[in-house]
Amino acid sequence: MTKPVSICVIGSGYVGLVAAVCFAEMGHSVVCVDNDESRVKTLREGGVPIYEANLPELLKKHRGHGVEFTTELGSAVERSDAIFIAVGTPQGDTGAADLSFVEAVVSEIARAITSYKVIVEKSTVPVYTNEWIRRVMQRYGIDHALFDVVSNPEFLREGTAIVDFLHPDRIVVGAGSERAARLMESIYEPITGGSYYTRTDALLGACSSETPAKLLLTSAQSAEIIKHASNAFLALKISFINAVANLAESVDADVEDIAAGIGLDSRIGHKFLHAGLGYGGSCFPKDVAAFHWVAQQQGLNFELLQEVQRINDAQKDVFFNKVRSALWTLRGKKLAALGLAFKRDTDDIRESPALSVIKRLIEAGASVTAYDPAAMDRAKEVLPPSKQMKYADSAIEAAEDVDAVLILTDWKEFATLDLAELNRAVRFPIVIDGRNLYKPLYMAEQGFTYVSIGRPAVYNAQQGKPRRLIA
Numbered sequence: 001m002t003k004p005v006s007i008c009v010i011g012s013g014y015v016g017l018v019a020a021v022c023f024a025e026m027g028h029s030v031v032c033v034d035n036d037e038s039r040v041k042t043l044r045e046g047g048v049p050i051y052e053a054n055l056p057e058l059l060k061k062h063r064g065h066g067v068e069f070t071t072e073l074g075s076a077v078e079r080s081d082a083i084f085i086a087v088g089t090p091q092g093d094t095g096a097a098d099l100s101f102v103e104a105v106v107s108e109i110a111r112a113i114t115s116y117k118v119i120v121e122k123s124t125v126p127v128y129t130n131e132w133i134r135r136v137m138q139r140y141g142i143d144h145a146l147f148d149v150v151s152n153p154e155f156l157r158e159g160t161a162i163v164d165f166l167h168p169d170r171i172v173v174g175a176g177s178e179r180a181a182r183l184m185e186s187i188y189e190p191i192t193g194g195s196y197y198t199r200t201d202a203l204l205g206a207c208s209s210e211t212p213a214k215l216l217l218t219s220a221q222s223a224e225i226i227k228h229a230s231n232a233f234l235a236l237k238i239s240f241i242n243a244v245a246n247l248a249e250s251v252d253a254d255v256e257d258i259a260a261g262i263g264l265d266s267r268i269g270h271k272f273l274h275a276g277l278g279y280g281g282s283c284f285p286k287d288v289a290a291f292h293w294v295a296q297q298q299g300l301n302f303e304l305l306q307e308v309q310r311i312n313d314a315q316k317d318v319f320f321n322k323v324r325s326a327l328w329t330l331r332g333k334k335l336a337a338l339g340l341a342f343k344r345d346t347d348d349i350r351e352s353p354a355l356s357v358i359k360r361l362i363e364a365g366a367s368v369t370a371y372d373p374a375a376m377d378r379a380k381e382v383l384p385p386s387k388q389m390k391y392a393d394s395a396i397e398a399a400e401d402v403d404a405v406l407i408l409t410d411w412k413e414f415a416t417l418d419l420a421e422l423n424r425a426v427r428f429p430i431v432i433d434g435r436n437l438y439k440p441l442y443m444a445e446q447g448f449t450y451v452s453i454g455r456p457a458v459y460n461a462q463q464g465k466p467r468r469l470i471a
């Protein structure tokens with residue numbers, strides 16, 4: 001292995017924490033900084049602040065050896081060669097990314113720097129942020145020879161973040177200087193050279209010593225755009241299939257068959273062609289908006305991105321109308337909500353379509369009992385338990401005596417429910433599935449009225465097909 005690099009990761013959220021433990025796993029010496037004192041205390045005391053597969057194991061393996069946690073940014077910067085900024089870049093009022101956390105961190109780095117450092121943008125940022133970071137450093141009087149700024153966007157997916165980081169499709173490094181590029185190459189060398197994959201304790205994934213991770217060197221501007229364009233394209237695929245789903249439904253076609261037929265084309269691929277409630281989470285909504293804003297700043301109207309957002313927003317209306325059509329009126333209705341996280345395998349509820357649907361149903365007078373395998377604690381912070389909002393300890397408990405069961409997150413657990421037990425638990429056997437986890441005919445055979453996205457609804461014999469759906 002190449003010489004271990006001293007790395008500072010600023011931010012211990014979904015990206016920073018994963019990056020920190022993965023760099024330690026590659027053999028580097030990492031200090032992870034956060035200004036959230038309680039989070040740092042949790043991490044120091046052996047806690048795991050987020051739900052993420054393999055994270056508890058890697059934290060246990062490296063905490064106190066390869067990775068340490070601190071609130072002291074200055075000293076962490078001083079003793080590191082590469083400083084990764086992994087703080088939040090939330091959506092601002094105009095759609096632009098709010099870069100105030102990044103700016104605050106850069107100011108602190110400037111106050112601490114005494115020797116050459118590579119400052120790495122890991123957070124998702126608009127094009128030219130590298131230039132702004134340089135300017136802020138210069139404003140603080142830091143000699144340009146003392147630092148380089150590099151863009152190294154992160155492509156991990158929550159739920160599979162650790163494996164994604166150690167077995168990436170690609171590593172993108174946008175560097176303006178040879179010196180910075182060489183340091184970045186040496187940081188990723190264990191996975192680009194393949195030595196990591198020969199270790200007996202290596203986490204398994206798509207890469208191997210024969211097919212190691214690929215690193216693409218670009219300019220900083222190109223790297224910044226690669227991240228925004230990648231997320232925008234994935235969001236576009238989701239909105240595209242949702243638009244197709246609505247068409248499919250109106251002509252009694254099945255969007256799942258259509259997606260399979262489209263996805264078999266190797267130029268298109270089957271990933272991200274899942275019709276449903278639309279995308280959510282802390283990345284796609286804000287990154288599509290920020291990319292649109294970036295284009296606007298350059299005098300370009302990237303209208304396609306607005307349409308992607310419009311379709312995504314409308315998809316929640318589509319689902320809400322399905323619930324109303326199935327139940328006629330909502331006031332006083334009792335509903336089970338299966339899922340709160342924005343997608344499966346995470347406790348992240350930021351921009352979760354599940355939460356916006358639940359809020360709307362409550363506003364319409366329904367009461368909701370929710371269950372999620374990982375996200376209930378976080379959800380209770382934004383939707384506290386009340387007369388209309390309850391939380392259950394299992395999917396079946398949530399479904400007890402309800403007028404309908406709503407599937408809002410694609411957890412595997414919800415795709416493998418004991419349907420006989422579910423049928424016994426509910427008052428009326430109606431399932432409205434925003435994630436297309438079941439086959440309609442199978443659900444009808446199990447005695448359910450089953451409404452999903454982009455597929456014909458099926459009705460159980462007792463319920464009967466209504467003559468006209470009220471939208």
Ligand code: NAD
Pocket residue numbers: 010011012013014015016033034035036039073086087088089101104105122123124125154155156157158282283
């Ligand atoms: P997060 O909100 O989970 O974590 C950010 C962390 O930064 C928090 O713990 C916060 O306390 C800390 N922080 C904020 N200001 C700080 C400061 N001045 N000093 C020290 N710590 C500070 O965010 P995240 O989901 O990890 O996302 C971070 C960035 O990575 C964003 O730009 C996001 O768009 C991008 N990204 C996220 C994902 C993802 O799946 N979450 C994937 C790829 C890229």
